[in-house]
Amino acid sequence: MSVDFGKAAWQIRTPGGGISLRVSRRTVAVGIPVVLLTIAVSVMALASGALEISVEQVLRAFTGTAESMAQTVVMEWRLPRVLMAVLFGAALGVSGGIFQSLTRNPLGSPDIIGFNTGAYTGALLVILTMGGSALQIAGGALIGGLLTALAVYLLAYRRGIQGFRLIIVGIGVSAVLASVNHWIVLQAELEVAMSAAVWGAGSLNGISWEQAWPAAAVIAVALLASVFVVPSMRTLELGDDAAKALGVRAEPVRIALVVLGVGLTAAVTAAAGPIAFVSLAAPQLARRMTGSAGIALLPSALVGALLLAASDFAAQRLFSPIQLPVGVVTVSIGGIYLIWLLAREARKS
Template sequence: MSTDLQQAGATPTPGQTPPTPGAVSRVSSGRPTWTLRLARGRLSGRVDVRTLVVLVSLTVVALGVGLVALGVGDYEVAVPDVLQALFGETTSVVRMVVVDWRLPRVLLALLLGAALGASGAIFQSMTRNPLGSPDIIGFNTGAYTGALVVILLLGGSYYDIAAGAMVGGLVTAGLVYALAYRGGAQGFRLIIVGIAISAVLASVNTWLIIKADLEKAMSAATWGAGSLNGLSWAQVGPVVIILVVLVPALVVLSRRMGILEMGDDAAQALGVRTEPTRLAMLVVGVALTALVTAAAGPIAFISLAAPQLARRLTRSPSVAMLPSAVLGALLLVVSDLAAQRVFAPTQLPVGVVTVSVGGCYLVWLLAREARRQ
């Protein structure tokens, strides 16, 4: 297999100097890009240099924060000992603390944060609005309703709760989509209808908790704050399996998100079936949201903030899937570390931290949008 890095734009016009292999060029937008060709030109793609640098930097920082989180706590472990524990070269006590107790939580923070960031990117691209995230539209609330029905009324296991969250999210999405559909599901109608459905479901959730037994109500309310406390390897496996199943769909949708943002007419002219694509985006985005809700409860504001922050860091004209997912992973692992250590030894639900920070971000975003208009 051969790799060929060539200047973006390829064929020179008469009188121009041929591009130098490996050079970085300026495209019409003024952004440096690389054109990557693999396997004799069978696979090619354009890589924005700034986006690549941001992705690598965010990934390194997220992994670094996760490494720190593996070492801090009531039982402190130095970073070299953490690395040795990950590779099986340490004492049984350190390995138990790092690998058995802390590693599942850090992995889930990274994976669930990435799922929230990707879900937010899908809905913000689909609605063409920075407020079009699943926690604003109401899909988080619908998934929480499905989980509450299982917890409080059916008394199901973890997998039953996961199935209930998935069904609740999908039913809510179907209802919002049906009510917002008028010759097509436009972004503004989706947001308005979603906010209304979310308010109704929030009332239903409150009523379910009030009518439940005290012990179940306290458990449901704590879980509803969004928490990674007490999660173990038993939750890691299902999360990884579902994400692996959804990754191919995310890859396909990420290529079509930018085309849809150009408008329905342009997208159809380029061969994209707009409504089926929107419906697929809706299902995949809700599946990601329901997955997080089933595993850790409704964690708010990560899906709202991550796509917009990633867009500003990469200076991209539109919301991108991969930067949003990586930044979502970073935001959640940092928030969870803060939830563990700010009031130590008391551990807060991570949702308390994300709501506190995300509330400030939402106020700033609304003020910024109001100034622009």
């Protein structure tokens, strides 16, 4: 890998030039504090709880030299939740960035256009009909999300895809699927319905390594694959005609981006339920912080990780010893953000 240092950006190339990425200095300047804040929130989450543990003991737990109880609490009970909050937040940030880039609209995130809801439908059907291991739920969520994306894509397709039409169709499909989800829960046995309802709010409570690994594997593959499609995504933002002139096949690239975005959303939904508004807010916050003209996936991932890690920490500590689903916090924050965004878009028009 080689790095060229320019005045405004750093060019990173892999051997043979297969991948070439530009990372602006502003992105690095914003990204480092965001990463440090995420680490600080994560350490606080590992240290706090019913059993308070010092920061020193938390750090020693990573080297295996902490006290026995502290070692168990940090590494087995709290670390999966903290790591998954960071990883899921990054996944949702990238997913939101992909769809906002495709639709060229700040409202074009998977939770607004129905892909979260479709993934939840798939996971619900697996839980209620098959019992559902972590791997089965992940598969159901992925299939549900992809089928929803296919339905929205086909319904919105008119000699190509326009962002606003995709959003409107997605909102309609999401409303239909939300009704289906409510009906499914009402048909279930009481205990299963209550469990599904809590999980449906989006929760990291009680997440374990067993639940985390399947989702983490899917997310890792999708994030790696997204590196290869970033240049084509940038070209698509210029419009289909310009993309074709530059040698980019618009529809295959668009379909690949949809699959990646849905895969990221479905993996999170399978493990933690549909966590709303992170994918909506993270890319726009990142764009404003970096001052970039379009959506950048790396800053979106970093901001998404911080948002979900901080929201989950708040969900644990605000009403302690009661632990809220993290989705309650993200919905509260995201609702305010959505109102501001809608008001801003209304003033523009």
